[in-house]
Amino acid sequence: MVIGFDAKRAFANYTGLGxxxxxxxxxxSACFPEHRYRLYAPKETNNPRMxxxxxxxNILPVFPTGLYSCFSSLWRTKGITADLLRxxxxxxxxxxxxxxxxxxxxxIRSVVTIHDLIFLRYPQFYSAIDRxxxxxxxxxxxxxADRVVAVSECxxxxxxxxxxxAPDKISVIYQGCDASFSKELSPEExxxxxxxxxxxxxxxxxxxxxxxxxxxxxxxxxxxxxxxSIHLVVAGKQTAYADKVKKYAVLNGLxxxxxxxxxxxxxxxxxxxxxxxxxxxxxxxxxxxxPIIEALHSGTPVVAATGSCLEEAGGAxxxxxxxxxxxxxxxxxxxxxxxxxxxxxxxxxxxxxxxxFDNQLLAKQIMDLYQKIS
Numbered sequence: 001m002v003i004g005f006d007a008k009r010a011f012a013n014y015t016g017l018g019x020x021x022x023x024x025x026x027x028x029s030a031c032f033p034e035h036r037y038r039l040y041a042p043k044e045t046n047n048p049r050m051x052x053x054x055x056x057x058n059i060l061p062v063f064p065t066g067l068y069s070c071f072s073s074l075w076r077t078k079g080i081t082a083d084l085l086r087x088x089x090x091x092x093x094x095x096x097x098x099x100x101x102x103x104x105x106x107x108i109r110s111v112v113t114i115h116d117l118i119f120l121r122y123p124q125f126y127s128a129i130d131r132x133x134x135x136x137x138x139x140x141x142x143x144x145a146d147r148v149v150a151v152s153e154c155x156x157x158x159x160x161x162x163x164x165x166a167p168d169k170i171s172v173i174y175q176g177c178d179a180s181f182s183k184e185l186s187p188e189e190x191x192x193x194x195x196x197x198x199x200x201x202x203x204x205x206x207x208x209x210x211x212x213x214x215x216x217x218x219x220x221x222x223x224x225x226x227x228x229s230i231h232l233v234v235a236g237k238q239t240a241y242a243d244k245v246k247k248y249a250v251l252n253g254l255x256x257x258x259x260x261x262x263x264x265x266x267x268x269x270x271x272x273x274x275x276x277x278x279x280x281x282x283x284x285x286x287x288x289x290x291p292i293i294e295a296l297h298s299g300t301p302v303v304a305a306t307g308s309c310l311e312e313a314g315g316a317x318x319x320x321x322x323x324x325x326x327x328x329x330x331x332x333x334x335x336x337x338x339x340x341x342x343x344x345x346x347x348x349x350x351x352x353x354x355x356x357f358d359n360q361l362l363a364k365q366i367m368d369l370y371q372k373i374s
Contacts, residue, residue: 001374003028004089004108007039007061008076009096011047015209015237017115019290020151020175021095022049024113024366027176029056031363038062038087040080042072049266062087077101084108091374097134099141109373112141113149116287117158118213125213139163146373149173149366151288154309173365174312176357177290180270181297193271197261203231204333205276205300207269207291208283210234210242210260215305217245218282218326223254225330230337231257232280235264235272273298278333281310284323289313293357296350301343303332317349 010021029037039061062083068075081102084092092103094112103110119126119134126134142148142163148170150156156170193199208214216234223232242260249255264272273279279295285308292313295302304310305323314320319336321328336343 002036002088002090004038004040004084004092006094006096007041010039011041011045011050017096023175024095027359027363028366029059031360032367033058038089042076081106091370094141097141098137099145104144110145111147111149111369112145114138114155114159115151116155117162118285120162121285122213147171147369151175152309152312155287171369174357174362175288175290176359176362177294177297181294185271185274190271190275193268194275199233199259200231202229203233203276204278204280205272206234206280207236209237211239212241213284215282215284215323217248218323218329219280220245220249220254220258221326222330223257224252225327226333231259233259235261238262270298273300276300278303278336282323282329286310293354296354299347301336301346303329315353317346317353
């Protein structure tokens, strides 16, 4: 089978949708090498995270040519269909919430992955024009796709609720994470990373873009209820919200306990997770929550927020708190750090839980879906 992918995010993004796109492409091409995979992207980039996929013989990137090279957005929504026919693509997977027009008319089967409908649940985090564009693209993709992949049961419920999609058209297929998070590092390897980033001896960790929805301020507030020796390390892209978080830390005498790291490469993250006492993820809402999976694979206990899909990612072994209650978050952290038996149980149970996100199992679920509709 010749399978085409919307690979814009795989080439251009370093987190989130980019990680998901690369995960699916890498996983399928490795587990099912008998198929051919075509990656359709607006332009070539030097994203180092594409190295693995680009090195496989069954993968071929495709970029727009002629006038479409100057109008890549138009190519992605309309012009790409001609290229799919030219390349003999039998099935096209929109990995980031959208599909081009005209696929059905040309006999090309389609699947779309919907990650979340946060722009409808929390419209205050998006501009009016973004909400309009997202709604139009997502709704169209859900309507015309042969099958819809939701990254969590929570997202599936939202697709049914907001777009009126038939539940039996939607398959929940989770996402795993890079295999490097399951590899146990030596004490020296972890020590070198801590030296590199000048990290304290005892810290809790948060990973993700520093934006209002991620609710990092709750974790900073929780520090005031914890012993002074406990620090908070944050690895993620900074937005204007980061300034608000830093200001709060300064006004409350916590700035020396807050360490924000930007542009941390993927290969340094496993050491950060494995060096942390606890991983905290107080996000108000997520489509799934991959950092939780990374933490559990790394053997790090997780405290996340209630209210979305994070219980699906973290399982029964993790702890969950009200995303507005900093004292509750602090108490969970305190319990884990003061009770070695509890911590060991959370680590062991967490690793058992993430076995359900095995790469080969998830790849098979996607390929089975493809074959049902091809």
